[in-house]
Amino acid sequence: MKYRTILLFGAPGAGKGTQGKILGSIPNFFHCACGDVFRTLTTESKVGRIFIDYSSRGELVPDEPTIELWQQFIRNSTQAGRFNPGRDTLVLDGIPRNVHQAEMLMGTLDVRAIFYLRCPNMNKLVERLQRRALRENRLDDANLQIIKSRLKTYERETKPVLNFYGEKVVHKIDSTQTPVEVLLDILRRIAKID
Ligand code: AMP
Numbered sequence: 001m002k003y004r005t006i007l008l009f010g011a012p013g014a015g016k017g018t019q020g021k022i023l024g025s026i027p028n029f030f031h032c033a034c035g036d037v038f039r040t041l042t043t044e045s046k047v048g049r050i051f052i053d054y055s056s057r058g059e060l061v062p063d064e065p066t067i068e069l070w071q072q073f074i075r076n077s078t079q080a081g082r083f084n085p086g087r088d089t090l091v092l093d094g095i096p097r098n099v100h101q102a103e104m105l106m107g108t109l110d111v112r113a114i115f116y117l118r119c120p121n122m123n124k125l126v127e128r129l130q131r132r133a134l135r136e137n138r139l140d141d142a143n144l145q146i147i148k149s150r151l152k153t154y155e156r157e158t159k160p161v162l163n164f165y166g167e168k169v170v171h172k173i174d175s176t177q178t179p180v181e182v183l184l185d186i187l188r189r190i191a192k193i194d
Contacts, residue, residue, distance in 0.1 A: 002110035003074075003085055006190070008093040009162065010117035012141075012150045013125035013132070014175045015182060019117070020093040022183055023190075030083040034066070034094035037073045055140045058149025060097055060157060067104050070095055098157040102164045111165055113193050115186050117175035124176065125151065 006023075008016040017033055024031025038061065041048030047065050054061045074090075077083040083090070090109070096102040119125055126147055133141035140146050162170055173185045 001085065002108060003090045004088075005090045005092060005109045005111050006193075007096075007111055007114040007165075008091065008117065009114050009158075009170075010175060011119060011125055011154045012147070013128040014117040014119045015128075015179065016093040016117060018179055019115070019182060019186060020091055023091045023186070028088050029091050030077070030088045031091040031093065032070075032073065032077075032095075034070060034092070034097070037069060041069075056146070058140060058146040059153055063098070063100050063104060066095070066097075067101060071108075096161055099160050099164050102161050111169060113189065114162065114165055114170045115189070116162065116170050116172050117182065118172055119175045121176060122151070 008020050008023075010016055017036075020031045020033055023029050035055075038047075038051045038055070041051055043049050043052060047061075047069055050065055051061055060066075074083065078085060089112075092109075096105055096109075126144070129141040129147050129150075130144075132138060140150065171186075171189050173182055175182055177185070
C-alpha cells in the first residue's frame with residue numbers, strides 16, 4: 001500500500017516547515033520534515049556524523065542513508081500510533097530532495113499534490129534563513145556561504161523533482177504572502193484534493 005502524500009516544495013527559507021507544522025496539527029494529516037529527522041540524531045551515530053558532514057557544506061546527504069532513515073522514522077511513527085497510513089495523509093517537507101530519491105520512493109508514495117512555495121526574491125530567502133539560524137540554533141543557516149550553497153543545491157538537484165511528478169499535481173503558491181495567506185491558499189486547494 002502506498003502512502004497518500006502531499007509534498008511541500010520550495011527553496012530553503014520558503015516557509016515549508018511553518019506550513020507543514022500547521023497542516024500536521026489538523027486531524028488525519030501527519031507532517032514529516034526530513035531535516036528535522038536528521039536533527040534528532042547525535043554524532044554518536046554514523047548517519048548523524050554523515051549529516052553534519054554534508055549539511056555543514058550545504059549539500060544533500062547521500063540518498064541511501066537518507067531514505068533508510070526516513071523509512072525507519074515512518075515505521076516508528078506508525079508503530080507508536082502517531083501515523084496511521086490507512087487514515088492519514090502524509091505531509092512531506094524536504095523529501096524527496098532529488099529525482100533519484102523520488103524514484104526510490106515511487107513504490108511508497110502516492111503523491112496527490114505538490115504545493116510549490118515560490119519566492120522569487122533571493123534576498124528574502126537569505127534573510128529568513130539567517131533569522132531562523134539565530135532562533136533555532138541551526139548552523140547550516142548561519143553562514144552566508146553555506147546558505148548560497150544550499151540555494152544552489154536546491155536549484156540543481158531539487159527543482160527537477162517538480163518535472164518528475166508532472167505539472168498536473170503542482171500547485172504554485174506565492175510564498176511572499178503572509179503565513180496566514182499562504183495557509184489559506186494551501187487549505188483552499190487541499191480541500192478539493194480527493
Ligand atoms: P532542511 O531542514 O530541510 O533544510 O535540511 C537541512 C539539511 O539536511 C540539508 O541541507 C541536507 O544536508 C539534509 N537533508 C534534509 N533532507 C534531506 C534529503 N531528503 N536528502 C538529503 N539530504 C537532506
